[in-house]
Amino acid sequence: MNQRARTHTFLQWMHTLPLSWLTYSRCKRLLIVMCSYWLGIAGLWLLFPRTHNGGSMFLPIVSACWLFRYRGLLISLVLNGIAFQLTYLFLLRGMLPTQAFIEGGIIGFGTSLGLGLVVCWLRTTIELLDIARQQALALQQERLQALQAERHLMLAYEQQRKINELKDQILQHVSHELRTPLTILGSFLELLEVHFEQLDQVERSLALTRALASYKELVGLVNQEIDTITTTGGFPITHCERVSVLQVVQELLMQLMHLDPRDVEAYTIHLQIDAQILVWADPQYLQRVLQNLLNNIFKYVPTQTTIHIEAVQPTPSSPVCLSVQDEGPGIPPEELPHLFEKLVRLKRDIGGPIRGTGLGLSICKHLVEAMGGHIWVESSGHMGEGSRFCMTLPPFAVEDPPLPTPP
Numbered sequence: 001m002n003q004r005a006r007t008h009t010f011l012q013w014m015h016t017l018p019l020s021w022l023t024y025s026r027c028k029r030l031l032i033v034m035c036s037y038w039l040g041i042a043g044l045w046l047l048f049p050r051t052h053n054g055g056s057m058f059l060p061i062v063s064a065c066w067l068f069r070y071r072g073l074l075i076s077l078v079l080n081g082i083a084f085q086l087t088y089l090f091l092l093r094g095m096l097p098t099q100a101f102i103e104g105g106i107i108g109f110g111t112s113l114g115l116g117l118v119v120c121w122l123r124t125t126i127e128l129l130d131i132a133r134q135q136a137l138a139l140q141q142e143r144l145q146a147l148q149a150e151r152h153l154m155l156a157y158e159q160q161r162k163i164n165e166l167k168d169q170i171l172q173h174v175s176h177e178l179r180t181p182l183t184i185l186g187s188f189l190e191l192l193e194v195h196f197e198q199l200d201q202v203e204r205s206l207a208l209t210r211a212l213a214s215y216k217e218l219v220g221l222v223n224q225e226i227d228t229i230t231t232t233g234g235f236p237i238t239h240c241e242r243v244s245v246l247q248v249v250q251e252l253l254m255q256l257m258h259l260d261p262r263d264v265e266a267y268t269i270h271l272q273i274d275a276q277i278l279v280w281a282d283p284q285y286l287q288r289v290l291q292n293l294l295n296n297i298f299k300y301v302p303t304q305t306t307i308h309i310e311a312v313q314p315t316p317s318s319p320v321c322l323s324v325q326d327e328g329p330g331i332p333p334e335e336l337p338h339l340f341e342k343l344v345r346l347k348r349d350i351g352g353p354i355r356g357t358g359l360g361l362s363i364c365k366h367l368v369e370a371m372g373g374h375i376w377v378e379s380s381g382h383m384g385e386g387s388r389f390c391m392t393l394p395p396f397a398v399e400d401p402p403l404p405t406p407p
Contacts, residue, residue, distance in 0.1 A: 019126075021067060029067040033076075036063040037083065044087045057084060061112045065119035073116040080112060185214035238282040238370050242396045245286075245311045245322060246273040252287050256294065266303035273311040278396040279320045285367040286393070289375075292360040293324045293389050301328030301386070319373070319392040326386040331379040339377055340365040368393075 021032065036059045043056025057080050064072030188211035192204065199207070249271060257264050279286075290309075297307055308325040331339065331346065338344050342362045368375040372394045379387040 018066065033060060033064050033067060033072070036060040037079070040080075041083055041087060044084070057108070058112060058115060061116050062119055065116040066123055069120045069123050073113075073120055076116065077109065077112060081109065084108070182214070182218060185211050185218060188214070238285060240280050240282050240371060243279050243281045243283050243286060244275070245277050245279055245320065246271070246275050248283055248286050249273060249290065249309055252290050252294070256291070263298040267297070267301075268304075268306045270306055270308050271310075273309065274313075277311050277313050277320055279322075279393040280396045281371045281373075281393050282367075285371055289364045289367050289391070290324070292364050296360060297324070297326045297328065301326045305386075313395065317395060317397060320395055321390060321392050323388055323390040325388040327384060328386045329383050330381045330385050331377065331387050332381045333379070336377060336379065340375070 021029065024032075040057045040059045043059070047056060061073075061076050061080060064076035066072075068075075188207045192199070192207050192211070196204070253264060253269065294307070301307075305327040307327075308323075310323050310325070312321045312323075313319075329348075335346055340361045342359060344362075365375055368391050373392045375389070375391040377387055377389050379385070
C-alpha cells in the first residue's frame with residue numbers, strides 16, 4: 001500500500017471515528033467524556049497563562065453533547081463551571097483580575113451553551129438522517145423482496161400454465177388419436193353382432209381383420225402413452241447386457257413381418273451391420289427405439305423405396321453408431337432442433353391424413369439416453385434425400401464389460 005492510499009485510509013478512519021462513538025456502550029462514552037475533561041483542564045493549566053483563553057474547556061462540552069446530547073449539555077455546563085472555578089482558585093489566581101475572570105466566565109458560559117446547542121442539533125440531525133436512510137434501505141429491501149416474490153409467482157404461474165397446456169395437448173392428442181381406431185373397432189364389432197348371420201365367410205373374415213387391426217392400433221397408442229409417462233416422467237431403469245446389434249435388428253424385422261407383413265414388404269431394407277458388433281444396452285429398449293423409427297418410416301415415407309440400417313464401429317473400444325436412413329421427403333432444417341420434444345409433429349403432417357401423437361421420438365430420446373447413448377437426426381429437407389436417424393451406444397468390451405446405467 002503506497003503513501004497516498006495509507007493517507008486516504010487514515011482520513012476515512014478519522015471521518016468515521018466520531019460516528020463510531022455513537023455505537024459505544026454508556027461506560028465507554030463516559031470514559032471519553034472524562035478523558036476530554038482531563039485534556040481541557042491540562043489545556044487551561046498549560047495554555048491559559050500565556051493566552052488568557054479558556055477555549056480548551058470547549059472540548060468536554062463538544063464530547064458530552066455529541067455523546068449524550070441535551071443531558072450532556074446540562075451536566076457539562078455545570079461541570080465546566082466547577083472545573084474552571086477550581087482551576088482558577090488553585091492554579092491561576094493572580095494571573096487574571098477578578099472582574100476579568102467574571103466577564104470571561106460569563107462569555108465562556110454563553111459560548112459553551114451556543115456551541116453545545118449546535119452540537120446537539122447536529123447529533124439529532126444525523127440520527128434523523130440515519131433513521132431516514134435505514135427506512136429507505138428497509139423500503140428498498142421490501143421492494144426487492146416484493147419484486148422477487150412477484151417474479152417467483154410469475155415463474156410458478158408460467159410453469160403451471162405450461163403444465164396445463166401440456167395436459168390439454170395430451171388430452172387433445174389422446175382423444176383425437178384414440179377416437180378413430182375406437183370408432184372403427186366398435187363399428188365392426190357392432191356389424192358382427194347385428195348382421196353375423198347375414199354375412200358370408202369372406203365378409204366376416206374381413207370385418208374381424210379390420211376390427212383386429214383397429215384393436216392393435218388402439219393398443220399401440222395406449223402403450224405409447226404409457227411409455228411416455230414411464231420414460232419421460234423420470235429416468236428409465238435399464239437392464240443392460242451384451243447385445244448383438246444384427247441379432248436385435250433381425251428379430252425386430254421378423255416381428256414386424258409377423259404383425260403386418262405389408263409394411264415390411266413395401267420397402268427394400270438394406271442391412272449393413274457386422275455380426276461382430278456388440279453393444280452394452282437394454283435389448284428391449286433398443287428394439288423399441290428401432291421399432292419407433294421404422295414405424296415412422298412406414299407411416300410417412302413413400303413405398304417402393306430403400307431403407308438403410310447401418311452400424312459402424314471404427315475400433316473395438318469406440319462407441320457404436322447405429323443409423324436408419326430413408327428416402328422420404330426429409331425434415332425442414334428449422335424443425336430439426338425440436339423434433340425430439342414431446343408432442344412435436346412436423347407442420348406438414350399436422351393437417352394431413354396420417355395420425356400421430358408426436359411422442360415416439362421423445363420416447364426414443366429418453367430410452368437411448370438411459371442406455372448411455374445419444375440420438376440425433378440429419379436431413380437436408382429436400383424431397384427424395386430423406387432423413388438419417390443416428391444413435392451412439394456404448395461398446396461391449398469382453399475383457400472389461402461396462403457397468404449398467406444406474407436409474
